[in-house]
Amino acid sequence: MNSDFGALVGGLRAAAWLRAPVLALLSLLLPLAAAAAPECRQMSHAGDAYTVCTLRADRDDIRLWHSDPDDRLYGGFTAIDSALGAEGKRLAFAMNGGMYHEDRRPVGLYLENGKQRGPLVTSDGPGNFGLLPNGVFCIGDGTAAVIESRRYAESPPKCRYATQSGPMLVIDGKLHPRFLVHSDSRYIRNGVGVAPDGVTVHFVISENRVNFHSFGSFFRDVLKTPNALYFDGKVSRLYAPSLGRSDAGFPLGPIVGAAEPADQM
Incomplete structure (x- = not known):
């Protein structure tokens, strides 16, 4: 050798x-x-401030919550965090995740761990929800998507969790056609957009009052999400322990968030 x-x-x-x-x-x-914690950060665009929490559907345990197994409304972040304790987990991030009626029932489609609680609505109607096109935020097995509601109806994807809301903020890279640049309808707003990779999910809440055009533009021009969905305004709230933030207020309907192991550092 x-x-x-x-x-x-x-x-x-x-x-x-x-x-x-x-x-x-x-x-x-x-x-x-x-099990990495969600990345939450402060961002700005065109004079407006936003908090963005970015998760990955192929890594993070993203879920929707509305009621417990006994059909008791969670209503807020503390109740969900307490319920997760039975699984040895805790709430890592959350925000209100769709519109609801006065009794906190979801408006439109709502799917929680495979169980459907509300029907898909594809007709126009009053309010922001009925400002077509509206859409569905779908959480699958390792994937996520924002889908226009009528497309969803034509070919329903496999979603473990889904919540319908409206209006769509961005549709195939374009802003909703009804948005006005100088609209004086300004509120604290929150919503969600999914990156082209189908796994990177950006949850956003504005830190000052914005109109739909400004809010949608942030998703389109800064986050580069081809599709984004409005969750709500006025009632918008965020739970982000990494920022020391837990917004309080009256009971919510659907809540979207992520769970992590309780012993996660």
Whole structure:
């Protein structure tokens, strides 16, 4: 055996000897990456301020909550966080996740862990919800999407969780056709957009009052989401422990958020 060949064999043996501990280390690190906390940050655009919390549907445990197994309304972030304790988890992020009636029933389609609580609505109507096109936020197995409601009706995707709201903010890269640049209808607003990869999800709440055109433009021009959906205004609230934030107020209907292990650092 010449010296070069001997060195090669020795290197291969060393690599084989090191492989097991390296793989063991990776097996410890990968779950930590999979359980990473949502990234929440402050951003601005055209003089308006926003808080953006970005999650990944292929990594984060994104869910919708409305009522517990006994059909008691959660209504807020604290109740959901307490319920997650039974699973050894806690609430990592949340915001109101769709419009609701006075009794807190969801307006339009609502699907929670495969159980449908409300029907899909594709007809126009009063208020922001009926300002067609409206849409559905769908959480699948490792994927997410914002889908225009009539497209959803034509070919329903497989969603574990889904909430219908309206109007759509961005539709195939274009703003909703009814939005006016200088509209004086300004509120604290929140919504969701999904990146072209189908896994990166941006949840946004404005920090000052904005109109629909400004809000939609933030999703289109800054976050680059081809489709984005409005959740609500006036009642918009955020739970983001990483920012030390837990907005209080009267009981909510649907709530969207993410769960993480309770012992996560």
